[in-house]
Amino acid sequence: MPGARREPDPAARQRLLRIRGRSVAWVPPLLLLLGIAVLDWNTSGEFRIISWIVLVPGIAAAICGVWGTAVFAALAVVTYVVVDTSWPHQYQTGLPDFILVTAGGVLATLACAVRVRGERRMVHMRDIAEATRRAVLRPLPPGWGGLDHAAVYLSADVEARVGGDFYDIQPGPHGTRVLLGDVQGKGLGAVETASAMLGTFRESAYHEAALGTVAARLEVRMLRHVRYCDAVGRADGDRFATGVLVGFREDAPDEVEVVNFGHEPPLVVAPGGVRSLPPGDGLPLGLGELAGGLPPVLRVPLAPGETLLLVTDGVTEARDGDDVFFPLVDRVAAALATDPRTVEPRRLVRLVRDGTLRHSGGRLEDDTTIFAVRRPTALTSRSAAGG
Structure with missing residues:
Protein backbone atom coordinates (compact mmCIF):
# COMPACT_ATOMS: atom_id res chain seq x y z
CA MET A 1 0.00 0.00 0.00
CA PRO A 2 1.66 3.25 -1.10
CA GLY A 3 2.37 5.49 1.84
CA ALA A 4 1.46 2.83 4.40
CA ARG A 5 3.37 2.88 7.65
CA ARG A 6 4.31 -0.25 9.45
CA GLU A 7 2.50 -0.32 12.79
CA PRO A 8 4.03 -1.82 15.94
CA ASP A 9 3.67 -5.57 16.07
CA PRO A 10 1.59 -6.50 19.16
CA ALA A 11 3.53 -9.73 19.59
CA ALA A 12 6.85 -7.88 19.44
CA ARG A 13 5.63 -5.34 21.99
CA GLN A 14 4.59 -8.08 24.37
CA ARG A 15 8.01 -9.71 24.02
CA LEU A 16 9.61 -6.43 25.09
CA LEU A 17 7.46 -6.49 28.22
CA ARG A 18 8.64 -9.94 29.28
CA ILE A 19 11.65 -10.98 31.35
CA ARG A 20 12.52 -14.66 31.43
CA GLY A 21 9.14 -15.48 29.99
CA ARG A 22 7.16 -13.55 32.60
CA SER A 23 5.18 -10.41 31.84
CA VAL A 24 6.33 -7.21 33.53
CA ALA A 25 3.69 -5.00 31.91
CA TRP A 26 2.23 -4.34 35.36
CA VAL A 27 5.42 -2.72 36.64
CA PRO A 28 5.16 0.76 35.00
CA PRO A 29 1.57 1.50 36.14
CA LEU A 30 2.31 0.15 39.63
CA LEU A 31 5.39 2.35 39.98
CA LEU A 32 3.40 5.34 38.74
CA LEU A 33 0.62 4.67 41.26
CA LEU A 34 3.06 4.37 44.16
CA GLY A 35 5.05 7.38 43.03
CA ILE A 36 1.98 9.64 42.84
CA ALA A 37 0.77 8.47 46.26
CA VAL A 38 4.17 9.05 47.90
CA LEU A 39 4.66 12.44 46.25
CA ASP A 40 1.20 13.59 47.24
CA TRP A 41 1.81 12.52 50.83
CA ASN A 42 5.00 14.59 50.93
CA THR A 43 3.64 17.78 49.37
CA SER A 44 1.99 20.71 51.02
CA GLY A 45 -1.76 20.97 51.28
CA GLU A 46 -1.82 23.81 48.74
CA PHE A 47 -0.33 21.59 46.03
CA ARG A 48 -2.06 18.21 45.78
CA ILE A 49 -1.25 15.79 42.94
CA ILE A 50 -3.35 12.80 43.96
CA SER A 51 -5.78 13.43 41.10
CA TRP A 52 -2.90 12.59 38.73
CA ILE A 53 -3.53 9.00 39.70
CA VAL A 54 -6.07 8.95 36.86
CA LEU A 55 -3.03 8.41 34.60
CA VAL A 56 -2.41 4.97 36.08
CA PRO A 57 -5.26 3.06 34.38
CA GLY A 58 -4.50 5.00 31.19
CA ILE A 59 -0.93 3.68 31.18
CA ALA A 60 -2.18 0.19 32.01
CA ALA A 61 -4.65 0.33 29.11
CA ALA A 62 -1.76 0.77 26.69
CA ILE A 63 0.34 -2.19 27.81
CA CYS A 64 -1.72 -4.51 30.02
CA GLY A 65 -4.68 -6.76 29.40
CA VAL A 66 -8.30 -5.91 30.15
CA TRP A 67 -8.34 -7.51 33.59
CA GLY A 68 -5.02 -5.93 34.50
CA THR A 69 -6.32 -2.52 33.48
CA ALA A 70 -9.50 -3.06 35.51
CA VAL A 71 -7.41 -3.97 38.57
CA PHE A 72 -5.34 -0.80 38.25
CA ALA A 73 -8.50 1.26 37.76
CA ALA A 74 -9.84 -0.13 41.05
CA LEU A 75 -6.48 0.38 42.79
CA ALA A 76 -6.40 3.98 41.58
CA VAL A 77 -9.81 4.67 43.11
CA VAL A 78 -8.93 2.95 46.41
CA THR A 79 -5.57 4.71 46.63
CA TYR A 80 -7.19 8.05 45.87
CA VAL A 81 -9.77 7.61 48.67
CA VAL A 82 -7.17 6.42 51.21
CA VAL A 83 -4.67 9.17 50.48
CA ASP A 84 -7.19 11.99 50.10
CA THR A 85 -9.08 11.22 53.31
CA SER A 86 -5.80 11.13 55.27
CA TRP A 87 -5.51 14.91 54.74
CA PRO A 88 -7.37 17.47 56.84
CA HIS A 89 -10.76 18.37 55.45
CA GLN A 90 -9.69 21.77 54.13
CA TYR A 91 -6.99 20.19 51.95
CA GLN A 92 -9.03 17.32 50.53
CA THR A 93 -9.75 17.39 46.77
CA GLY A 94 -13.13 15.79 47.39
CA LEU A 95 -15.89 14.46 45.17
CA PRO A 96 -15.02 16.14 41.83
CA ASP A 97 -11.61 14.46 41.60
CA PHE A 98 -13.08 11.19 42.88
CA ILE A 99 -15.49 11.26 39.92
CA LEU A 100 -12.58 12.07 37.60
CA VAL A 101 -10.50 9.12 38.80
CA THR A 102 -13.47 6.74 38.66
CA ALA A 103 -14.54 7.82 35.19
CA GLY A 104 -10.93 7.68 33.98
CA GLY A 105 -10.62 4.09 35.18
CA VAL A 106 -13.82 3.03 33.44
CA LEU A 107 -12.84 4.71 30.17
CA ALA A 108 -9.32 3.23 30.33
CA THR A 109 -10.75 -0.27 30.78
CA LEU A 110 -13.07 0.17 27.81
CA ALA A 111 -10.21 1.55 25.71
CA CYS A 112 -8.06 -1.43 26.67
CA ALA A 113 -10.83 -3.82 25.57
CA VAL A 114 -10.98 -2.08 22.19
CA ARG A 115 -7.17 -2.19 21.87
CA VAL A 116 -6.95 -5.90 22.72
CA ARG A 117 -9.72 -6.74 20.30
CA GLY A 118 -7.98 -4.81 17.52
CA GLU A 119 -4.65 -6.50 18.23
CA ARG A 120 -6.24 -9.93 18.13
CA ARG A 121 -7.87 -9.10 14.82
CA MET A 122 -4.56 -7.88 13.43
CA VAL A 123 -2.74 -11.03 14.51
CA HIS A 124 -5.53 -13.16 13.07
CA MET A 125 -5.40 -11.33 9.74
CA ARG A 126 -1.64 -11.67 9.59
CA ASP A 127 -1.91 -15.39 10.25
CA ILE A 128 -4.41 -15.69 7.40
CA ALA A 129 -2.16 -13.64 5.12
CA GLU A 130 0.86 -15.79 5.98
CA ALA A 131 -1.11 -18.99 5.36
CA THR A 132 -2.28 -17.62 2.02
CA ARG A 133 1.24 -16.66 0.99
CA ARG A 134 2.58 -20.07 1.96
CA ALA A 135 -0.13 -21.75 -0.09
CA VAL A 136 1.00 -19.76 -3.15
CA LEU A 137 4.76 -19.59 -2.56
CA ARG A 138 5.81 -23.14 -1.88
CA PRO A 139 9.00 -23.65 0.14
CA LEU A 140 12.02 -24.40 -2.02
Missing part, protein backbone atom coordinates in the same frame (compact mmCIF):
# COMPACT_ATOMS: atom_id res chain seq x y z
CA PRO A 141 14.39 -27.09 -0.72
CA PRO A 142 18.14 -26.39 -0.74
CA GLY A 143 19.73 -27.05 -4.10
CA TRP A 144 16.35 -27.30 -5.83
CA GLY A 145 16.82 -27.58 -9.59
CA GLY A 146 20.57 -27.78 -9.17
CA LEU A 147 20.76 -24.12 -8.13
CA ASP A 148 21.98 -22.32 -5.05
CA HIS A 149 19.15 -20.01 -4.10
CA ALA A 150 17.76 -17.78 -1.38
CA ALA A 151 14.67 -15.60 -1.19
CA VAL A 152 12.82 -13.33 1.21
CA TYR A 153 9.35 -11.79 1.03
CA LEU A 154 8.46 -8.69 3.08
CA SER A 155 4.90 -7.45 3.31
CA ALA A 156 4.35 -3.71 3.46
CA ASP A 157 0.62 -3.84 4.26
CA VAL A 158 -0.18 -3.42 7.95
CA GLU A 159 -3.74 -4.64 7.44
CA ALA A 160 -2.49 -7.93 6.03
CA ARG A 161 -3.99 -7.37 2.59
CA VAL A 162 -1.46 -9.62 0.88
CA GLY A 163 0.18 -8.56 -2.33
CA GLY A 164 0.93 -10.30 -5.61
CA ASP A 165 4.70 -10.89 -5.58
CA PHE A 166 5.57 -14.42 -6.69
CA TYR A 167 8.62 -16.53 -7.48
CA ASP A 168 9.52 -20.17 -8.07
CA ILE A 169 12.11 -22.59 -9.43
CA GLN A 170 10.98 -25.45 -11.67
CA PRO A 171 13.47 -28.16 -12.71
CA GLY A 172 12.62 -30.34 -15.69
CA PRO A 173 14.00 -32.38 -18.60
CA HIS A 174 14.83 -29.19 -20.51
CA GLY A 175 16.76 -27.50 -17.72
CA THR A 176 15.78 -25.44 -14.73
CA ARG A 177 13.50 -22.42 -15.14
CA VAL A 178 13.12 -19.53 -12.70
CA LEU A 179 10.26 -17.03 -12.50
CA LEU A 180 9.83 -13.86 -10.46
CA GLY A 181 6.88 -11.53 -10.92
CA ASP A 182 4.76 -8.78 -9.41
CA VAL A 183 1.02 -8.59 -10.00
CA GLN A 184 -0.49 -5.12 -10.23
CA GLY A 185 -2.65 -4.32 -7.21
CA LYS A 186 -3.16 -5.96 -3.84
CA GLY A 187 -5.58 -8.18 -1.97
CA LEU A 188 -6.84 -11.67 -2.61
CA GLY A 189 -7.39 -10.88 -6.30
CA ALA A 190 -3.66 -10.25 -6.72
CA VAL A 191 -2.84 -13.47 -4.86
CA GLU A 192 -5.27 -15.38 -7.08
CA THR A 193 -3.55 -13.99 -10.17
CA ALA A 194 -0.13 -14.90 -8.79
CA SER A 195 -1.38 -18.42 -8.09
CA ALA A 196 -2.61 -18.74 -11.69
CA MET A 197 0.76 -17.61 -13.01
CA LEU A 198 2.69 -20.01 -10.81
CA GLY A 199 0.45 -22.95 -11.69
CA THR A 200 0.98 -22.37 -15.40
CA PHE A 201 4.70 -21.83 -14.92
CA ARG A 202 5.18 -25.07 -12.98
CA GLU A 203 3.53 -27.14 -15.70
CA SER A 204 4.86 -25.41 -18.80
CA ALA A 205 8.40 -24.94 -17.45
CA TYR A 206 8.60 -28.70 -16.93
CA HIS A 207 7.08 -29.87 -20.21
CA GLU A 208 7.99 -27.23 -22.80
CA ALA A 209 11.38 -27.48 -24.49
CA ALA A 210 11.62 -23.81 -25.53
CA LEU A 211 11.61 -20.96 -23.02
CA GLY A 212 9.71 -18.83 -25.53
CA THR A 213 6.86 -21.33 -25.40
CA VAL A 214 6.79 -21.07 -21.60
CA ALA A 215 6.57 -17.29 -21.96
CA ALA A 216 3.70 -17.65 -24.43
CA ARG A 217 1.82 -19.95 -22.06
CA LEU A 218 2.17 -17.38 -19.26
CA GLU A 219 0.82 -14.62 -21.50
CA VAL A 220 -2.17 -16.72 -22.57
CA ARG A 221 -2.91 -17.68 -18.96
CA MET A 222 -2.92 -14.04 -17.90
CA LEU A 223 -5.31 -13.12 -20.72
CA ARG A 224 -7.61 -16.02 -19.82
CA HIS A 225 -7.57 -14.96 -16.18
CA VAL A 226 -8.44 -11.36 -17.06
CA ARG A 227 -11.31 -12.50 -19.31
CA TYR A 228 -12.64 -14.70 -16.52
CA CYS A 229 -12.55 -11.81 -14.03
CA ASP A 230 -14.43 -9.64 -16.53
CA ALA A 231 -17.03 -12.37 -17.10
CA VAL A 232 -17.83 -12.71 -13.41
CA GLY A 233 -17.98 -8.94 -12.94
CA ARG A 234 -14.85 -8.61 -10.83
CA ALA A 235 -13.43 -5.11 -10.43
CA ASP A 236 -9.87 -6.42 -10.86
CA GLY A 237 -10.35 -7.59 -14.43
CA ASP A 238 -7.69 -5.20 -15.73
CA ARG A 239 -4.78 -6.78 -13.86
CA PHE A 240 -1.37 -7.35 -15.38
CA ALA A 241 1.94 -8.58 -14.05
CA THR A 242 5.55 -7.69 -14.62
CA GLY A 243 7.96 -10.58 -14.49
CA VAL A 244 11.30 -12.12 -15.40
CA LEU A 245 11.55 -15.65 -16.77
CA VAL A 246 15.00 -17.26 -16.70
CA GLY A 247 16.15 -20.55 -18.17
CA PHE A 248 19.24 -22.45 -17.01
CA ARG A 249 20.08 -24.95 -19.76
CA GLU A 250 22.30 -27.91 -19.02
CA ASP A 251 23.91 -27.72 -22.48
CA ALA A 252 24.87 -24.04 -21.96
CA PRO A 253 26.58 -23.82 -18.55
CA ASP A 254 27.99 -20.33 -19.19
CA GLU A 255 24.81 -18.53 -20.16
CA VAL A 256 21.13 -18.15 -19.31
CA GLU A 257 18.02 -17.38 -21.32
CA VAL A 258 15.94 -14.43 -20.14
CA VAL A 259 12.49 -13.15 -21.06
CA ASN A 260 11.63 -9.81 -19.43
CA PHE A 261 7.95 -8.84 -19.16
CA GLY A 262 8.37 -5.16 -18.33
CA HIS A 263 10.21 -5.88 -15.08
CA GLU A 264 13.30 -4.34 -13.54
CA PRO A 265 16.23 -6.14 -15.26
CA PRO A 266 18.06 -8.62 -13.02
CA LEU A 267 21.55 -7.94 -11.75
CA VAL A 268 24.48 -10.27 -12.23
CA VAL A 269 26.55 -10.23 -9.06
CA ALA A 270 30.09 -11.57 -9.47
CA PRO A 271 33.14 -11.39 -7.20
CA GLY A 272 34.53 -8.72 -9.52
CA GLY A 273 31.50 -6.44 -9.57
CA VAL A 274 27.87 -5.95 -10.56
CA ARG A 275 26.31 -5.64 -13.98
CA SER A 276 22.73 -5.33 -15.16
CA LEU A 277 21.15 -7.58 -17.75
CA PRO A 278 19.64 -5.94 -20.85
CA PRO A 279 16.25 -4.46 -19.97
CA GLY A 280 14.49 -5.80 -23.06
CA ASP A 281 11.45 -4.11 -24.57
CA GLY A 282 8.64 -6.38 -23.44
CA LEU A 283 5.37 -5.28 -21.89
CA PRO A 284 3.93 -6.85 -18.74
CA LEU A 285 2.05 -10.13 -18.90
CA GLY A 286 -1.47 -9.49 -20.13
CA LEU A 287 -0.46 -6.50 -22.29
CA GLY A 288 1.49 -8.32 -24.99
CA GLU A 289 -1.16 -7.62 -27.63
CA LEU A 290 -0.36 -3.91 -27.37
CA ALA A 291 3.22 -4.58 -28.48
CA GLY A 292 2.27 -6.96 -31.26
CA GLY A 293 3.91 -9.97 -29.63
CA LEU A 294 5.94 -11.35 -26.79
CA PRO A 295 9.32 -10.03 -25.66
CA PRO A 296 12.30 -11.83 -27.18
CA VAL A 297 14.30 -14.58 -25.53
CA LEU A 298 17.71 -13.11 -24.73
CA ARG A 299 20.82 -15.18 -24.16
CA VAL A 300 23.22 -13.56 -21.73
CA PRO A 301 26.48 -14.83 -20.22
CA LEU A 302 26.38 -16.12 -16.64
CA ALA A 303 29.37 -18.06 -15.41
CA PRO A 304 29.09 -20.67 -12.66
CA GLY A 305 29.46 -18.89 -9.32
CA GLU A 306 27.92 -15.65 -10.59
CA THR A 307 24.62 -14.87 -8.89
CA LEU A 308 21.49 -13.60 -10.55
CA LEU A 309 19.68 -11.10 -8.30
CA LEU A 310 16.00 -10.49 -9.00
CA VAL A 311 13.94 -8.00 -6.98
CA THR A 312 10.49 -6.46 -7.12
CA ASP A 313 9.86 -2.74 -6.98
CA GLY A 314 9.65 -2.77 -3.20
CA VAL A 315 13.45 -2.63 -3.37
CA THR A 316 14.01 -0.33 -6.32
CA GLU A 317 11.36 2.15 -5.16
CA ALA A 318 12.29 2.20 -1.46
CA ARG A 319 12.97 5.79 -0.37
CA ASP A 320 14.54 7.43 2.63
CA GLY A 321 13.38 10.54 4.47
CA ASP A 322 14.84 12.75 1.74
CA ASP A 323 12.87 10.90 -0.96
CA VAL A 324 16.05 9.29 -2.35
CA PHE A 325 15.70 5.85 -3.92
CA PHE A 326 17.62 2.91 -2.51
CA PRO A 327 20.97 2.67 -4.40
CA LEU A 328 20.84 -1.10 -4.96
CA VAL A 329 23.76 -1.42 -7.36
CA ASP A 330 26.05 0.83 -5.32
CA ARG A 331 25.27 -1.01 -2.07
CA VAL A 332 25.91 -4.42 -3.58
CA ALA A 333 29.11 -3.25 -5.29
CA ALA A 334 30.41 -1.72 -2.04
CA ALA A 335 29.66 -4.92 -0.13
CA LEU A 336 31.46 -7.01 -2.76
CA ALA A 337 34.53 -4.79 -2.51
CA THR A 338 34.59 -5.41 1.24
CA ASP A 339 33.69 -9.10 1.20
CA PRO A 340 33.66 -11.11 -2.07
CA ARG A 341 31.56 -13.77 -0.30
CA THR A 342 28.60 -11.40 -0.70
CA VAL A 343 28.06 -13.15 -4.03
CA GLU A 344 26.59 -16.11 -2.15
CA PRO A 345 22.77 -16.04 -2.47
CA ARG A 346 22.01 -16.09 1.26
CA ARG A 347 24.48 -13.32 2.04
CA LEU A 348 23.28 -11.29 -0.93
CA VAL A 349 19.60 -11.55 -0.01
CA ARG A 350 20.36 -10.65 3.60
CA LEU A 351 22.40 -7.63 2.47
CA VAL A 352 19.65 -6.30 0.20
CA ARG A 353 16.91 -6.97 2.78
CA ASP A 354 18.74 -5.20 5.60
CA GLY A 355 19.82 -2.35 3.35
CA THR A 356 16.29 -1.78 2.06
CA LEU A 357 14.79 -1.73 5.55
CA ARG A 358 17.47 0.63 6.87
CA HIS A 359 17.16 2.96 3.90
CA SER A 360 13.37 3.19 4.20
CA GLY A 361 13.37 3.34 7.98
CA GLY A 362 11.35 0.13 8.07
CA ARG A 363 8.46 1.74 6.15
CA LEU A 364 8.16 -0.21 2.91
CA GLU A 365 6.12 1.41 0.17
CA ASP A 366 5.25 -1.91 -1.48
CA ASP A 367 5.55 -5.63 -0.94
CA THR A 368 9.15 -6.64 -1.44
CA THR A 369 10.65 -9.83 -2.83
CA ILE A 370 14.39 -10.45 -3.08
CA PHE A 371 15.43 -13.60 -4.95
CA ALA A 372 18.98 -14.76 -5.73
CA VAL A 373 19.98 -17.84 -7.73
CA ARG A 374 23.19 -19.20 -9.22
CA ARG A 375 24.72 -22.32 -10.60
CA PRO A 376 26.86 -23.81 -7.84
CA THR A 377 30.60 -23.63 -8.23
CA ALA A 378 32.69 -26.80 -8.00
CA LEU A 379 33.60 -25.85 -4.41
CA THR A 380 30.00 -25.44 -3.27
CA SER A 381 29.00 -28.65 -5.03
CA ARG A 382 31.68 -30.62 -3.18
CA SER A 383 30.64 -28.96 0.11
CA ALA A 384 27.02 -29.95 -0.45
CA ALA A 385 28.02 -33.51 -1.32
CA GLY A 386 30.18 -33.74 1.78
CA GLY A 387 27.33 -32.39 3.96
